[in-house]
Amino acid sequence: MKFKKWLGLIVLFLFTLCAESKSVHVAVAANFSNTMKSLVKEFEKTSDYQIALSFGSSGKFYAQIKQGAPYELFFSADQAKPDALEKDGLVIANSRFTYAIGRLALWSARPDFVNKIETKLKQGAFNKLALANPKLAPYGAAALEVLTSLALIDTTQSNWVMGENIAQTYQFVSSGNADLGFIALSQLLGKNTLQQGSYWLVPNIMHHPIKQDVVLLRSAKKNQGAKAFLDFMQTNRAQHIIAEYGYLASNSLNVEHEL
Amino acid sequence: MSLTDGDMATIWLTLRLATTVTILLLIFATPVAWWLATTKSWFKGPMSAIVALPLVLPPTVLGFYLLLAMGPNGAIGQFTQALGLGTLPFTFWGLVVASMVYSLPFVVQPIQNSIEAIGNRPLEAAATLGAGPIDRFFTVVLPLAKPGFMTATILGFAHTVGEFGIVLMIGGSIPGETRVVSVQIYDHVEALEYAQAHALSGVMIVFSFVVLLMLYTFQRKRKAVGMTYGR
Numbered sequence: 001m002k003f004k005k006w007l008g009l010i011v012l013f014l015f016t017l018c019a020e021s022k023s024v025h026v027a028v029a030a031n032f033s034n035t036m037k038s039l040v041k042e043f044e045k046t047s048d049y050q051i052a053l054s055f056g057s058s059g060k061f062y063a064q065i066k067q068g069a070p071y072e073l074f075f076s077a078d079q080a081k082p083d084a085l086e087k088d089g090l091v092i093a094n095s096r097f098t099y100a101i102g103r104l105a106l107w108s109a110r111p112d113f114v115n116k117i118e119t120k121l122k123q124g125a126f127n128k129l130a131l132a133n134p135k136l137a138p139y140g141a142a143a144l145e146v147l148t149s150l151a152l153i154d155t156t157q158s159n160w161v162m163g164e165n166i167a168q169t170y171q172f173v174s175s176g177n178a179d180l181g182f183i184a185l186s187q188l189l190g191k192n193t194l195q196q197g198s199y200w201l202v203p204n205i206m207h208h209p210i211k212q213d214v215v216l217l218r219s220a221k222k223n224q225g226a227k228a229f230l231d232f233m234q235t236n237r238a239q240h241i242i243a244e245y246g247y248l249a250s251n252s253l254n255v256e257h258e259l
Numbered sequence: 260m261s262l263t264d265g266d267m268a269t270i271w272l273t274l275r276l277a278t279t280v281t282i283l284l285l286i287f288a289t290p291v292a293w294w295l296a297t298t299k300s301w302f303k304g305p306m307s308a309i310v311a312l313p314l315v316l317p318p319t320v321l322g323f324y325l326l327l328a329m330g331p332n333g334a335i336g337q338f339t340q341a342l343g344l345g346t347l348p349f350t351f352w353g354l355v356v357a358s359m360v361y362s363l364p365f366v367v368q369p370i371q372n373s374i375e376a377i378g379n380r381p382l383e384a385a386a387t388l389g390a391g392p393i394d395r396f397f398t399v400v401l402p403l404a405k406p407g408f409m410t411a412t413i414l415g416f417a418h419t420v421g422e423f424g425i426v427l428m429i430g431g432s433i434p435g436e437t438r439v440v441s442v443q444i445y446d447h448v449e450a451l452e453y454a455q456a457h458a459l460s461g462v463m464i465v466f467s468f469v470v471l472l473m474l475y476t477f478q479r480k481r482k483a484v485g486m487t488y489g490r
Contacts, residue, residue: 168427
């Protein structure tokens with residue numbers, strides 16, 4: 001009688017263990033969050049694996065992974081952090097590849113800035129210019145390169161406000177506190193995003209390509225789900241979604257597709 | 260342990276912010292605490308809840324709403340613009356306002372507790388001796404509630420120094436203006452500059468310990484009522 005009572009609990013417990021092993025923990029750089037949600041939706045249509053997403057800045061994830069955070073996959077906003085993790089021996093060999101190349105956009109939520117974004121920047125006709133901290137975020141570093149190539153560093157510097165990542169930079173502009181902001185194009189595109197204002201797509205030649213790498217972490221050695229998701233990332237289907245959100249083609253599959 | 264010039268600048272800015280906030284809060288919180296301690300109004304409950312809200316709300320929630328409210332389309336933003344002050348986010352005074360909200364309960368509650376502990380009798384005695392309300396406040400309430408004010412000062416100051424979430428949301432990390440110590444530590448960690456993060460964090464830990472030690476040593480000496488805050 002007593003045993004029967006416990007049996008239910010034990011079965012429940014075993015069940016949760018099974019459910020646990022089916023899920024994949026994925027750390028995702030903030031700029032890729034919209035895109036990743038669409039990708040996961042697509043992936044889960046045809047797969048039993050559950051993807052548990054965490055969004056944040058790559059630097060924080062790097063620190064957490066070094067201290068044993070239980071992520072199986074890490075989608076960084078740059079190449080430096082996956083590279084460092086590789087050197088730390090925390091990555092499964094040969095798992096790293098570039099999943100997306102980011103595009104930088106200068107965005108304004110002000111209706112009267114439509115079609116005038118580039119001019120407004122060059123004239124200095126704005127209150128604040130938001131950018132992600134160049135020291136921390138690759139999109140911030142790219143923004144700095146653009147300002148350098150336009151010779152606008154000295155004239156605009158006193159009007160900079162810096163977000164600690166690209167999501168916060170977006171917030172500064174969307175709340176109307178900054179007239180202009182350098183953000184990721186992917187934050188503005190995609191089906192579910194409500195558009196405000198307008199943007200200037202910064203020409204690629206004005207900054208180094210924002211290559212974003214993914215790695216399979218050592219804790220994923222036995223996790224088939226993580227591998228399945230990584231394979232999915234290289235399919236045409238996934239690459240199509242990534243391109244839809246404004247990223248450039250990254251792997252050979254997509255290069256063929258583009259040609 | 261070596262601090263760069265940038266680190267030192269954040270320390271000075273943090274101290275300047277905490278000092279400004281503490282002084283303004285003592286001025287602003289004292290009437291509030293006095294009212295809460297003495298009122299019999301039905302509004303005491305709701306008012307106490309409002310004062311205590313920052314204790315419960317995540318700083319990101321406060322920061323997000325302050326960013327919206329102080330922005331050009333928000334109520335506070337429209338008010339400050341009408342006054343010709345511009346908008347508050349990304350400025351030192353924006354941080355001051357935000358920190359005052361955030362640290363409000365830490366200043367109001369100790370003062371309120373110590374005023375309540377005085378009770379009516381000393382005030383009535385003073386009144387029969389002919390002291391007016393203002394006289395009573397400065398000659399009776401202030402000296403008797405001094406421990407509460409001391410606690411409020413220390414807690415308000417320390418809590419502002421330790422603030423992070425709100426500053427991150429509305430600060431914009433501008434050197435010398437809004438980049439305080441906690442944000443600087445965060446930036447160091449994010450940039451993988453762990454040695455510098457350690458140095459600055461070490462300073463913060465020593466500072467926090469000394470402040471709390473002061474508080475509790477002071478409390479033991481006084482054995483005052485209303486001083487058990489934070490235990």
